[in-house]
Every structure is written in C-alpha cells, then in structure tokens.
Amino acid sequence: MKTSTFPTIPRRLLLTLPAVLFLLAFFILPLVDNGLRSIVQADGNGITFARYVQLLTDQFYLTSIAQTIALSAAVTVICVLIGYPVAYYLVRHAGRWSGLIIFLLIAPLLTSIIMRTYGWQVLFARRGFINTLLVQDLGLLDTPLRVLDTPGLVVAAFVHVLVPFMVLSIAAVLQGIDRRLEESAQLLGAGRLRTFFEVTLPLSIDGIGTGSILVFMVANGSFVTLVLLGGGLKTLPLLIFQQFNTTRDFGMASTMSTVLLVVALVCLFLQLRLVRRGGEA
Amino acid sequence: MVTQTSRKPAELRLEGLEKRFGNAVAVSSVSVTVEPATLVALLGPSGCGKTTTLRMIAGFERPDSGRILVGGTDITSLPPHRRALGMVFQNYSLFPHKTVGENVAFGLRMAGMARAERDEAVGRMLDLVQLSALVDRYPSQLSGGQQQRVALARSLVPNPRVLLLDEPLGALDKNLRESMQFELRSMQQRFGITTVLVTHDQEEALSMSDQIAVMSRGRILQIGGATEIYDRPASRFVAEFLGTSNIFTGTVRSNGVMIVAGGTTGCTLQLPPGAPTSGPVLLSVRPERLVIGDAAAELPNRLDAYIQSRAFRGTYAAYQLDVPALGREIYVYRQAGGPLGTLTFPVGTTVSVGWNLEDSVVVEDDE
Structure with missing residues (x-):
C-alpha cells in the first residue's frame, strides 16, 4: 500500500499538458470572464442576477430560447430523415460508387458557409434565379414567390450545411453492422421492414446519436445563416450578436451566452442518455 | 422430454443447382437429397461452393438454375423469412442489443406467438441447452461456447423444417469443439431435424454426419457415409482431402x-x-x-x-x-x-x- 497522501500524477498525463493549457487559456478563462460579466452590475460595483431574471421571465427572451431549441431540433430531425436513407444507400448499395458519393457529400464543405448561404439568396431573391424563371421566363406565376425571409428557408439552409455530418456519422456505424445479423433475423421470420426496425435501426442508433449531437450543437450556436437569411427568427446567437455589435450591452450578451451554453449542455445530456439507453437495450 | 408441436421431419432436395458470379462458376450441378432427420455435411476447402450452396438453401442467393425442395415443396423463389429454416452462423450472429431470452424468443415473436406461450417455449429451450441462468445476459457477456448454444437454441425454438449449420464450431478452441460436436449432434438427433452442415474440417464432418458430400470447384465429387468416403474414396481429391x-x-x-x-x-x-x-x-x-x-x-x-x-x-x-x-x-x-x-x-x-x-x-x- 502506498503511504503518500498526495495523489500521484502518472507521467503520461504530462503529455496532455499542452492541450490542457490551451483549453485553459482559450476556453475556460474566457468562459469564466463571460460568466463574471453577466453578473457584475453595469456600474462595475457589486453583483446582480437581474439580467438572468429578466432573461428567464421576459416573454421576448423566452420566445427566443424556444425558437433556438425548436430550430435546432427541426434541423436535426430533418437531417436524420434525409441523412439516414443516403447513408444506408451509401453503405449497402453504392458499391464502387461509394467513394464518389462521399466526395459529393464532402465537396460542399470545401466552400465557405457564407458563399453557400448567399447561394440561397441568389436562388430565391425577389428577382433571383428561380423567381425570374417562374415569373418572367415561364410566366407560371404572377407574383414572385416569397421564400427568402421565411423560417422554412432558414431550416433548409441549415440542413443543407449540416446533413453531410449526419450522413457520415450514420454511415460509419452502418458500415460496422454484420450483415449476418440481418440474415439471421430474416431466417427467423422477419421480413425486410421488420429486420430493419428490429436489427438495423437499433444497431445504428449510435450513429444517429453522434450525428444528432453534432448537428444540433452546430445549429444551436450558428448565426451567420440567420443573419443572412433572417426568416423572422430571433434565436439566442442572433441576439447575442446584436447585443455585442448594435446595442453594445455586453452584460446582457454574456448572460445570453451563459444561458445558451446551459441549454446546449442540457440538450447534450438528454441526447446522450437517449442514445445510451437505445444502444444498450 | 417432448418438444413443442413437432413438425414431421422433412426431406431436403437440391436439384441441379447452378450459380455463377460474373464469369466464375461458384456452384455447378449440385444435387443432393437429405433424408428426413439426417445430417449431411458439405465438406470442402474454401471456395469450393459449399457456402454458396448453403446460402442458396437459405435464400440469400438465388440459383441461376435448379430447384430446392423441402418436404416436396419448391421453395426456390421464396424469400428467406418465409422458408421456415433455422441457421447457425460461424460467428453465432446473436443480436448484440437483445438479451439471451430476447434472442431466443425472436423467431417466435416474428411468428406472432403470444407472450406467455413464447416465454414458456424459450424457458424450455434454454433449460435444454442449460442456459436458463443466463436469460437476461447480453451476448457480449457470454463465452464462445455459451453463445454457440444460444445460437442453436434460437434457431431451433421456432421448429424449423431444416437446420443449416455454417461452420458452426469454427470459432471455438479445440477441446470445446469436440464436446460441441457431440452436443450439436445429439440435439440434431433429439429434435429429429433435417440438417445441412457446411465445414472444411474433415474431423467435424466425419464425426457428426450421416452422409458427407465432398465438394471441390463447385461440384460434388462424392456423397456417402463417413466410412465409405474415407475407406472408398472415389477420386484422388477425396482421398487426399479427407485424411x-x-x-x-x-x-x-x-x-x-x-x-x-x-x-x-x-x-x-x-x-x-x-x-x-x-x-x-x-x-x-x-x-x-x-x-x-x-x-x-x-x-x-x-x-x-x-x-x-x-x-x-x-x-x-x-x-x-x-x-x-x-x-x-x-x-x-x-x-x-x-x-x-x-x-x-x-x-x-x-x-x-x-x-x-x-x-x-x-x-x-x-x-
């Protein structure tokens, strides 16, 4: 038995030191700073929780929190629904084309997110490509479609950006499923659909989980798309951006950041629990 | 001990099975009759077509020509889930996300058997393979031999008409393999189930089968009882592959x-x-x-x-x-x-x- 009362630090932990220092300097400290700023009074004297009270009671802010979560959730669900079949096809049926499909999936990521978002504007603006085509060239419509400032387009733009992450997460897990498990299920009397729901889907739940966390978190924190496409949504990231740049109310911005962080952590926790249960049972 | 609603043992007949993958002939004019309640081994080196033959019986591969009959009924064009066959794979293929009990119950659940009846049948079968204590474990918590027995129980409990064994003992170590040979054989005889065993292990084929079909390059070279095949090999390949x-x-x-x-x-x-x-x-x-x-x-x-x-x-x-x-x-x-x-x-x-x-x-x- 060791007599030392100090826990000894294994030497290999020293290898993590650079990463720890980096995170401390650029992640933990800013977070602490941010947290402090949210509770220091505007005149710099004393501590107040008034901003939190305001944020969590004011209807405007509550709506914003709800919108943030709803938007991320919608984007995640749609990514699963679109991504799963693509991943399934990629792993099971693409054969020698799978390399090409993966390239096509990743290729859009090579373009900046701003470019891709502007793409939607070019396509759907009042005098954009689609409306010009429909109204002037083909004469199918009398008035241009109003797509640009709708929540629907925001969701579409998010899905567009994030669906590759979902596909790749699911495909990685699907790839590892032993086909003989599905064959066993079939011989035991399960048709294709039942085999899918009894075997394939439960075994790929981890991939859905990973992809969902990835997509949800990114959607939860991004605002560029919202700034550019609007859609009448006032999500927390957008408000934070405005507080910093327009209102210059740093205290309120910090408060919202902290709330957004907590919301994200709670969602992460819930998703992890969901995945754990699905993966084990 | 009496098993549930036993089906009458069925005869399995393969008639002139052919299968090509591209230009490669995998199986060529394979005809075998497996008498009811007997065990026939398809024995041969890897790539001889034995596994493809088994997969055609299971319905995972469609033969280019030829017929597969179980008890006189042509099942050649039936999908796997409507063939009423049982199969044990080399790696057992137990569902990792289901318990032992759920694995064994799977076939009965697919057949729409009521819960109470199902539990009883599963309990009886687990008793038979001496795994009742492990009903709530997950496959990853079992030893290789235990997984093997669960796989066997799972394939037998829905009362399949034919049992297919694909290198069932290949992943076990030598001592266990020998005792499992006896166990598999005695289960097969106790259930009186028509069985096809695919193996490259001559000892396994010799000690477990009623008949052995030696295969090479997609063809069956000789079919016969163990002593007949061993003592009266018809060809050089058979003489050298067996012993x-x-x-x-x-x-x-x-x-x-x-x-x-x-x-x-x-x-x-x-x-x-x-x-x-x-x-x-x-x-x-x-x-x-x-x-x-x-x-x-x-x-x-x-x-x-x-x-x-x-x-x-x-x-x-x-x-x-x-x-x-x-x-x-x-x-x-x-x-x-x-x-x-x-x-x-x-x-x-x-x-x-x-x-x-x-x-x-x-x-x-x-x-």
Missing part, C-alpha cells in the same frame, strides 16, 4: 499388376480385385494401413524404404519414409505399442513397408 493418402500413379500392365515409374528402378504393384485391366491407374493407400518392419515381410506389395523423419502424435507415430526405387516419400502411421516411452523405428534405418491388397483403393484422377 492423408499415399497415391501411386502408374499403368496397368496385365491382370492386376501396375507399373510405377520413377526413382532408381520403379516398381510393380499388385492391384486390389476389381481394378481396371488396362490404361493409367491411381492406387491410394492410407498411412495407417501400411505395415512397416518385419511384419511387412509376408505382404504381397512390399517396398524398401528409409526412415527420413518421424513424429510422435500420442496415439500413433507418423513416419516419413523415402522410397529410393520410386524416388518419392510415403507416409506411415503406426499405432502406439511396445514399451512406454519409446518409438519402434529410429530415423536413418532401412525398413520394409507393405500392405494388403484389400487395404488399397483404385481412385480416379481428378486433378
């Missing part, structure tokens, strides 16, 4: 005598009764049928040989002999005997080796 054979290649000279060329002088050998009377001929003699030393003196076929090396294998000793007259080696297995702790013939000595005519078999050349 070891010394094969002498030569030409029939006259009534029952063949000439073997090669080495310093070549030799003449006497053929067993019923051998061809002219043309090229292959004679196969098993190592354990050869006699060496003084005991060989009286035998009709006799060669002088030189002991090149030997290996002690417990129940017998294997000798590698050089026969200068033929310029080749032959193998002899000699049952352990003499004083404990000794091997009779030392390396480097010259001995006589011989055999009785009825211990040799003429085989066809299929190489």
